[in-house]
Amino acid sequence: MSYEASKKYPMQPVPFHVLKMQEEIPDCYTLTLQPEFNVVSSFSPGQFYMLYVFGHGEVPISVSGNSFEMGTLMFTIMTIGSVTKALCSVCVGDVVGVRGPFGKGWPLEQVKGRDVLIIAGGLGLAPLRPLIYHLISHSADYGIITLLYGTRTPDMILFQDELASWDDRDDMRVFLTVDSAGSEWHGHAGVVTELIEKIGIDTVRTTALTCGPEIMMRFTAHALLGKGLAASDIYISMERNMKCALGHCGRCQYGPHFICKDGPVFAFDQVEYLFKVREV
Amino acid sequence: MNQTQQSHCLDPDDFGILLKILNEKGYLTVGPTRRDGAILYDVLESMYDLPIGWTDEQEAGIYRLKRRDDNALFGYNVGPHSWKKYLFPSKTKLWSATKKGAGFEIDGEADAPPTYAFIGVRACELHAIQVQDKVFMGGIFQDPIYTGRRQDCLIVAVNCTQAAKTCFCTSMQTGPKVNDGYDLVLTEIIDEARHYFVIESGSDVGADILKELTTSPAEQDDFQAAATHIENAKKQMGRTVDMTDIKDVLYHNYDNKRWEELEKRCLACGNCTMACPTCFCSNVEDVTDLTGEHAERWRTWDSCFTMDFSNIHGGSIRASIGSRYRQWLMHKLATWIDQFGSSGCVGCGRCIAWCPVGIDLTEEVKAISDSEEGDRNGTHQDN
Incomplete structure (x- = not known):
């Protein structure tokens, strides 16, 4: 699916595959995701995405990775509910659904010079x-x-x-x-x-x-x-x-x-x- | 009067022809029908599906149908249904997907919705549709389901010529007369001499349909009669709300004692949110079939009166019923104005009639405003 299509059907997740999976602390993992197809997805620090595990459901998760590393997205997730549990149980190569980015992030301009x-x-x-x-x-x-x-x-x-x-x-x-x-x-x-x-x-x-x-x-x-x-x-x-x-x-x-x-x-x-x- | 605005008189017996014309043009005609002791919106196959000769009696927690002593086609006010049931269906599949290798693929597009012709849209309801337009079509993201159903929808509006005891559209400046956003508007006139409609077009589509109907030209007397009948509805308006500074008044009263009273009365059943023509909150559920190969996402109407609505890790944000009623009322009359530039309440009175314990929004607003008045005059003067 293209970025345009995701704008037209904003509730449809775009498939990303799991490139890397790293345990940070007990019950908390960082997922590095890469789009299956050519999706432009740049974000601003503080914005979030909706992450979907096939059949399990969807949760909002803020990006934890670098906004200058184009092409991949990083999310650090704690197992709290059933969906975050499913997200933390994925393997490298698995596919999760992604929608976003959403919301207003940190005020990068306003803090300049401060x-x-x-x-x-x-x-x-x-x-x-x-x-x-x-x-x-x-x-x-x-x-x-x-x-x-x-x-x-x-x-x-x-x-x-x-x-x-x-x-x-x-x-x-x-x-x-x-x-x-x-x-x-x-x-x-x-x-x-x-x-x-x-x-x-x-x-x-x-x-x-x-x-x-x-x-x-x-x-x-x-x-x-x-x-x-x-x-x-x-x-x-x-x-x-x-x-x-x-x-x-x-x-x-x-x-x-x-x-x-x-x-x-x-x-x-x-x-x-x-x-x-x-x-x- | 612009080109699209034409006025004619229509015989009630010819109302069926209007439906026939609309059906022939491919519209699915939906409107008021009598079922289960209420006036409900459903498919109109002929004009005889309309609740001809019926009216309703409404009060806080009360809704009854009774016979009229005439054969009015639209001689009642709004029932528990609203047009959101067609534009924002109570349960919709957003998409389905099939597992493919390690990933999944979203299945093809769903069937296109029917092109609706809404028959008998009241002024308050038209305002409610315009309020939901802003929610689903006016933001960064447009809801494709709402937009798909709304864009070609034809609106045959009806001016109210009587009001229920629960009505307060005059306070909300949303009625009883329809002002814009319609294709055709009817005023049903019943007096000693005649029973007929004054029918006016409000769009090119409406004007074209009007040309196909057998009508007679409307004279000055007919406009006068229509105006008098609409004036009658204004006089019957059962309730009022003082909307002066309503947003500020409510924002000042997050801690009003009245919410604690509501905690005792409100059952948190969510009826008001289901009946409300502007309430738009929804839940999203992801499901799979038994094989796990096929997943679907469904959207259903939701209510801010449920515990689940505000649930995050650690529990529900609005655990008390009083806080949930406050969220609903604050949203309708105050925060909505900041969010969408207009009130979220159109004064239809559905929430009053369909509340099983008869909680009356107009009464609650008055109680809060009155206590605010007390605060201003006395206790908080030093602030």
Whole structure:
């Protein structure tokens, strides 16, 4: 199927085959997918695709790979439900269905010339990785890049080798924390917001981009606001139930927003009032 | 008056000829029929499939049919069905696919849908269709199923000459008179002397059809009679909603106590969302046959009143019924305006009549607005 056909029938998945399958941490895999046919598929960091396993169903997954590597797509998936379980059970050569890309990604233009503070929680690092790739390959356009990354335990830390290589760079610093760990862990223990206290932030020059569980993003946003960052300089990536990604199924509504087309990335000032409402 | 707008008088006995002409042109005529004690939209094979001589009685949680003392063809208001059942079918196969080697191949295109002629579309319903047009055809992605059914659809509208107690189209500025988006519009006039229709065309297609009908020219008296009958519907309007600043009023009231009251009353049955002519939410289900060689994707109507609707890992976002009712009402009257530039409510009153416990949207809006008024005048003055 051509790209045009997928525009005409936006609910039809396009077949991609599994080029590579890599276990990242327990129950979490990165799939590298390549289109079966000539499909143009370029994405912007922070955007997502709908991934389909034949007969099992479809789920929204953010891209975790590099947007400059044309021709393949990478997704880092945790086995949570039946479809993600099926996705993590595929073998190299198997075919999965792909629709996308969808949504608005990270604000690459708005952060130009600014310090970028990236705050990730758990699997939330995956949708931020394409952003990091973008920033470090255009590092002249940006100020200091800081990554604060928190997971529950040390064995849940994603992309360990890359984290080390990022930290080695002159233009980037990386700080890790875990909620709990044994005596073998010599790093910081505690929630990721504690790291905000530990680092110096130039509140005027900094834009913060955060992705993780909603409660983590809530506390992160409030900590940053407390530091003096403007709500419009804080970005979050939201998640809701989603069936179509086209703005038609209505499920991903978040106040006036459709997460699938108005998000998933929002400036915090767009959604701050909704964060104060329960069950919205 | 532009070229396509022509006005004539049509004898009710000749209404069947209109259906015949439409059928001959290849349209599948669908419209109101009487079945299971309600007025339901179905195929009209002849004018005698219409609920001739019937009317309805509606109130919160109440819907009854009763005989009229005349033979009106359209002497009733809206029932539980709406035209979305044809444009956005309640259950549709989006595609099917067959396993091929390690992959799969999407099967050929489905059969083309019939070309519909909707008979008896009311002003509020026409607005509802236009509201759904924006959802399914106005965004980045067009829904091919909706678009395929909508683009050649012919609309024979009917001006309301009476209103139900649940009606509030005048508040929503969606009726009772049909203004645009139709091919033909009829006003049924029944007085001591005569029973006839004033029929007007609103498109070239409509004008061509009108030429084929046996009609007499409409005179000034006929227009006057039509206007008087429509005015009658306005006077009978059973309910009102104050739409002043409605969006802001509701946005200010995410935490209103009224939602907790609704938590106690609402059964979360989803009837309102099924009957609503603008509700568009859907579920998508992927299935396979027993061999596992053949897969299908189905889309079904869904409701924001179900737990599953907002379910993500970790549970349902809207676990309480109050929050689900709030989502529905907020969407209809507030967030819809931000999303699509118009209200999601057209004032048809279906949600009021078909609520098994008689929850009345107009009453809820009033209660929330009144408490807002209280807030403005008193408790939150310092804010």
